[in-house]
Amino acid sequence: MKMIKKNIALATGLLLMGSTASFAQSLADAKKAIDAEQFQKATSMLKTLVANQPKEGDNYFNLGKVYLLTEDIDSARAAFTNGTTAAPKNALNFVGLGQADLIENNATNAKTNFDKALQLGAKNYQTYLAIGRAYLDQETPDYTSALPNLQKADELDSKDKDPETFLALADFYAQQRKNTEAYPMYLRALDINPNLYRANVQIGKMYKDAFAFPEAEAEIQKVVAADPNYGPAYRELAEAQMQWSFADPKNGPAKKAEALANMKKYLDLTDKSFDSRLRYAQFLVYAGDFATLESEVATLNAPDPKNPKTFVVARMRGYSAVENKKFDQGLKYMNELFARTQDTARIIGSDYLYLGKAQQNLGQDSLAFINISKAVKLDSTKVDELAAIGAKYYAAKNFAKSAQVYEKVAGANSKDPNIAMNYYYLGASHYFAYAYDVRDNKNPTKDALVKADTAFSK
Incomplete structure (x- = not known):
């Protein structure tokens, strides 16, 4: 986004x-x-x-x-x-x-x-x-x-x-993470105009980008105290607090609540144009507040229907519906997203993932496997979502299918912390697929056993 x-x-x-x-x-x-x-x-x-x-x-x-x-x-x-x-x-x-x-x-x-x-x-x-x-x-x-x-x-x-x-x-310096050079330049700007709040906000952003969250919050709070109606301060404060919430699990819920409140203040202080509402909606995705997101994007429409940002809105409608377990609606929105042929180049891994999750929860497992596989191909960090499909097939004792899924899972991301467990289920799937074929007198070759041994040896 x-x-x-x-x-x-x-x-x-x-x-x-x-x-x-x-x-x-x-x-x-x-x-x-x-x-x-x-x-x-x-x-x-x-x-x-x-x-x-x-x-x-x-x-x-x-x-x-x-x-x-x-x-x-x-x-x-x-x-x-x-x-x-x-x-x-x-x-x-x-x-x-x-x-x-x-x-x-x-x-x-x-x-x-x-x-x-x-x-x-x-x-x-x-x-x-x-x-x-x-x-x-x-x-x-x-x-x-x-x-x-x-x-x-x-x-x-x-x-x-x-x-x-x-x-x-x-x-110029701050964007390159050259904070030592950037900081005195911001101070010189403030020496000329102490009310240049943009400089304080940018200093706060610099602290945030360096993961110095308390310092970022303190710097931006100076602007809020000086001018409570300066909207960009609340936006940057919200983004700093949200990152802080991820970095500090102990205080995470409190910081996340502050971040959401401050981003809402930012929206209220802008003219609530399509663009400012879009930014707020994107922040809700980042915050994982899909209930509020669903309500926000329901009435978020660009003045010009041909505005390319309508693609982003359509994406968020699909994501929020799936996250809120409205899978029929989510599937509808995601299919509409993929039907926008003019935006084919803008499709990302998460789009395939949410399409697949909607299909999976509606019992369309084969289609879900295809689309979540595409998601993992574009972004291997999403491999756990594919493993969930494998687990579903495994639990249903459809071992041939679970082996097919776990084969993709095991090969997708060698740095996955669950890689050992994935290899175990891959091996077990091959083993039980062979055993069930023997039980059913299908005269299987021993290829599945070789694959099982190979997976277990990993």
Whole structure:
């Protein structure tokens, strides 16, 4: 479930102010909404700005960036292109087009657009900062290309007036787990603007990624105390507490409850757009709260039915139904998921697993075996689910079938902690399959006994 790793960093790149006081205030309000991850609200505000001030290029740039944050590349391109027409001397919309090119793996076009931007704004640190961010804010960041642009932005902003420069440099290091270099950069950003809560949240994230959960919680709680309405703090706090719950079984239930409560606060503080609700739903999967998930995804619909994220919603509907033992409904949802031929490349091991689990619980054991085998082939850590099918056949004394299943189980994951027991059941299945064939006068060869001995010797 991709989400949104880049959203945090991308939001920090919306940094450019307008020229008049009223324009700056309006754009500042829109950017504040973006930073708070209220993307629907920000989109509405920026569309109004574009309509009222059609010659201001920064309006188009920030609108396009919001679309990038919500992974609507086509709308982002349209906004940036309109910006280059409405304000041809504004460098930033060419940067935006270049960032869209990078997202679509077209580095050549991206460089062309970045070069156009530099022709217009080579003396402006914001141009280099935006280009650096564009390279950084990718699913696979291009750190080599990002750094010189961020350093040039720092050089041109010689009086260190803009904390966003240091925030970008800090993120550059933090994303590479270079915490020693990142931390002082976050502090420099906070020295310039103590109310730059994004920096505190990112420091907390840095602690979380280093598994320093108490420190992460303490850092993020500073933001909650300073501004109880800053939604991203609750999101990051929830994610830190959820990881903490997994790492500390003694306090796990309490931390998990705190995490779920804080993620709900995050949702309540956003505009409850499709994207923020989707993030909340994905967190419920991570938390294993399938009862709440089922209720949430039941009414989670994208404004555009063609939105590719509807695939993720369909997946979560299937998973939650199966986990809540509504197997008929789960099978229906999973079959609908696999029927989306346009999304075939997005199918993962867990999809086959949940399809197989639904089938298994509806007595469709042969189909369950096929699909759970596919799940294990894609992700060998799911081998225990396949072993459960073998155990079911073994208990039913269908030893030929259990041998077939355990053969796959034993060969799937040599590091499985249950590997010895799986070999035992493989050997026993072959042995009893032979014995029953002898009993039934089927004149079996001794191949099954050889296979049994081989399995027992493992």
